[in-house]
Amino acid sequence: MKKNILLTLIILSIFIFTTHAYNLNNKDQLFINNITLKIEKIISKKGEKYRNLFINKLTKYSIKYRDTKPRYSEIFIGVAENITIEAIPKKCYLGMEVPSDLMRFSKDSPWRQKILSTQTLDSNSDAMIANLKKILTIDLKKSKAVLNPSIQKWSSPVHIIDSDNCELFDVQNENGSYHDSIDPDRDGIIKNIPIPKEIWAEPEVDGHTILIDLNKRKVREFSRFQQLSNGKYQASTAAIWDLDSKGIGKAFDGKTWYRQGVNGAGTSYFGGMITFEEMKAGKIEHVLAVSTPANRKKMSKGGAYNSELCADVATRTDGWGIGPEFILEGQKIQLNPDLDLDKIGLSENAKIIARALQEYGAYVMDNARGFNLIMQNMDSDGSGKTWIKDFSDVNLFDIPLDEFRVLSCDNVMRK
Template structure:
């Protein structure tokens, strides 16, 4: 059996949110693996798809890395221990690198003028910072919104009419039709935004919005990703230490490993020949993005994990066809067929703290 889905660690995030006031790349050629994955029509969204770019074109999310980037002095040690942490949650000797598609990843949903307007209130047992409460007033939420599975119940909303983007955490609809949450926030003027929530807004541990770093179903279909990809890791430098573009952290390092900071960037080397690696199509697509745009650590989880937009946003689950595997874990770890290599976590390089600031 594959390891469990990556769990987003929310305890420290809850404390942060609830505290009182005081440039496109060319698509890769189709490679072996994953059968007919990527073939066929575009996945059918239940609503108008959220644009590929929600934030300003100048945002770090959409800025390709130069061919040559500096490497942190402790890069090799961090990558070594990242693999150690990933193996803890994988099969013997095999790191658990996964892609969340149903649980612990939000649906990306476009709202319209026909959707009811709500003031999202604090869920029972949660206290929201007054700045979060203010940010979540007057929010359009579709009646048929289906938050993510798992304990985090995330959702991401884009209102093109008002240029507003919102992330929500532990979102729930009451029997009276009202909505509550344990965290979140809105970015107004999203298309002019740098793509980072101001403290203490947002849902990820870092304040980085889902829309920036999610892997889209359409990106998996076409085989290339034109933005930085968010990655969650089991351990990171203890809070409050973090790196730009993060605005906060829930990092923990109980084993004293060499670890990244929340918000720190990684990449696969520009001269790494991905065609020489026997990757599934999904793993290769994400690896190409890691090479061209890089990864950013945006959360803590029970595995090294990427997020794909939640299947609930589509009329039918698109991922069995897109992944060519039974799960995101199998799609990144070789599908268990003995013909493909796992995602090349050991080839990553760590960029310096605050790179690109």
């Protein structure tokens, strides 16, 4: 409704200005050309959607004035016919605005499943949370064991692109090959990646960046991504996901299994990320992602296997802890669904995240020196200023860590 009103005002303003600037005695084609140029300037910034809206609105005006003001009618239809497809900008880089209603993979994807009321807890859930608290407060000497939103570092920007309008580059790995799914000949080169010049990577050493093509339905993820002085691009790990797939890989897959994904668990980095637009919309409808300092390598010393993971989403692990008190990478953590969010004083914005943690939970996807919630990095300088400006009241630190629990894993894989 607001968009239609805006278009009406724009068209009428342009029409009035043009008819005022050019005497009505001038040729009609002069009006048509002038109005067309002004509208095309707007379209060049807004894109094809606005072009179609303009044409529809102009056509309606033409019909409206056909009997009472035929000359106006002719001018409106003339402009509608005059707006060219060339007015639509052909851009590679489309910004960082991830549509809030963008579905994370297919309907049957683990990333989109709510936690069932029948879901059981891990038999060591209490010990796992107690161990997480101990590591945070005693080993890492933090003043308080809390969930921390990663808005400044140890996260990733998300860049929206239109591959059809991008220059293509090869991305190289100087330290070996990528996973076989994207580097089948194991030459350490991923070929023909659309990369706009405007993108940037997370400022910390992990250097994550994510490119999403909404038209092609592709998500390209990279770690330690950078452009070298010779103009070439390199990344230590990479993954390409289809938005219409489940968004998961196969655990310990192939000889290069340890190269899957761009995080410790080899999951999709975007799959559990909270985006800026989701928070503005006030609703999160997917499983979240967290990193912790208490991730498991294996249950006990010795044995016939070296590491283990929860294979709902994890494909590899960089867990280090040995013992049942450590959490598997790929395992899901849930905020107590019976916790009254009002009683603990959460802000309305914090409740958006807390409800998602109650309804969907969060997969453990990486090691970290904190209990960190993965959120879209919006600022190349690592300041977090974009988040702070609009969401400074997200007081997740008021959630007691004892209100979290670890869900059982029905698909433990070992290697």
